[in-house]
Amino acid sequence: MTTIxxxxxxxxxxxxxxxxxxEPLAAVEYNRFPDGEVLASVPNFDDDRAIVVASTVSSDAHLEVLQLQDAVREAGASEVVTVLPYMGYGRQDAAFEAGHPISARAVARAISTGADRVLTVNPHEEAVCDFFEPTATAVDAAGRLADPLPDDLTNPVFLSPxxxxxxxxxxxxxxxxxxxxDYFEKTRHSGTEVEVTPSDVDIAGRDVVVTDDIIATGSTMSEAVAVLQERDVGNVFVTCVxxxxxxxxxxxxxxxxxxxxxGTDTIERQTSTVSVAPAIAAKL
Incomplete structure (x- = not known):
């Protein structure tokens, strides 16, 4: 039997x-000791297969994954599948300079020690899957972003960054x-001045859907949207995994x-209007 x-x-x-x-959902307890250490546990777990689902949006969340993997293995699980809807540190897939770590590789190695299989949703660079042992499975959930869009978009244009x-x-x-x-094209006019424009398609009077895998601070995206507004665009919708x-x-x-x-629920926010659960389920 499998438990989530x-x-x-x-x-x-x-x-x-x-x-x-x-499949049933396990009872999980999340605690923190007075010294700040976290403790994630799975009381009364008693199944052969566990699917651990956790977005690693913080260092504590990374530690929770390791603890949950260890807890279910200690309780007798013979197979542990770990699903990382969002893989934290995934964008640190190379050393920035001499002496720096490849952080994505470091966290992948740690998670691999407790998992028989790992899945992650739309990694920023799919090559990070190779850091896991065995190689992680990349789940493409981008198609889910179409679900919350209005049904009556006007001659829509879907733009990538x-x-x-x-x-x-x-x-x-x-x-x-x-x-x-279409996609945004960046033209550098000086060391500090960069023009961002759609590369080809005429967007005047048309609804635009800007798509991206991740939106962090929103600075680049908001600059791009401002350019669209200058070109008499219709409605602008922003979507991201x-x-x-x-x-x-x-x-x-x-x-x-x-x-x-x-957005999707890989990172649970107020904007998480669609779930990637069906895309993940299809790979399990």
Whole structure:
């Protein structure tokens, strides 16, 4: 029998996955000692297979994953599958300079020690999957971003932040079933002045859906949206798989003229309007 085990950061997603797979959800306790140390435990766990679901949005969340893996193994689980809806440190996939770690590799090695299999959703660079042993499975949930979009978009254009991410925009457009795709092109005019414009498609009077894998501070995205507003765009919707949205990111995007922000529940925020549970379930 399989039981879903949730980290504290992914409780809604774990519950959704439990429903999709029709597998029970374990009772999990999250505690903290007076000295600051965390303790995640799974009282009364008694199954052969555990699926640990936890986005590692903080150092504590990383430690929770290791503890939950160890707890279910200690309780007798013969197979541990670890699902990282959002892999923290995943963007640190190379050493920035001499003496720096490859942090994505370091955390992948640690998580691999307690898992028989690892899945992660839309990693910023899919190559980070190779840091796991065995290699992690990348789950593409970008198509889920089409679900919360209005059904009556006007001649929509799906824009990616750069040419390298056009596949994400194409995936969302295909799932939506209508529209064109394009990407933002950056033109550097000086050391400090960079112009960001759609590369090809005319956007005047058209609704635009800006797609990205992750929005962190929202600074670059809000600048791009401001450019769209200067070109007489229709409504602008921002979608992302991982709505990190740190600090005042939502305010920045709203001030830039965004009609709505849609994210998934890989990171559970108010903007998490669609679940990646079906995409994960399909890979399990």
């Amino acid at each position: 085990v949730s980290g504290s950061t992914s409780q809604s997603l774990a519950a959704a996955l439990s429903r999709d797979l029709e 750069d040419a390298g991410a056009i596949d994400l925009a194409e995936t969302v457009r295909e799932a939506y079933g209508d529209g064109d795709t 991982h709505p990190l949205l740190a600090r005042d990111a939502v305010t920045k995007l709203s001030r830039a003229g965004v009609s709505a922000i849609y």
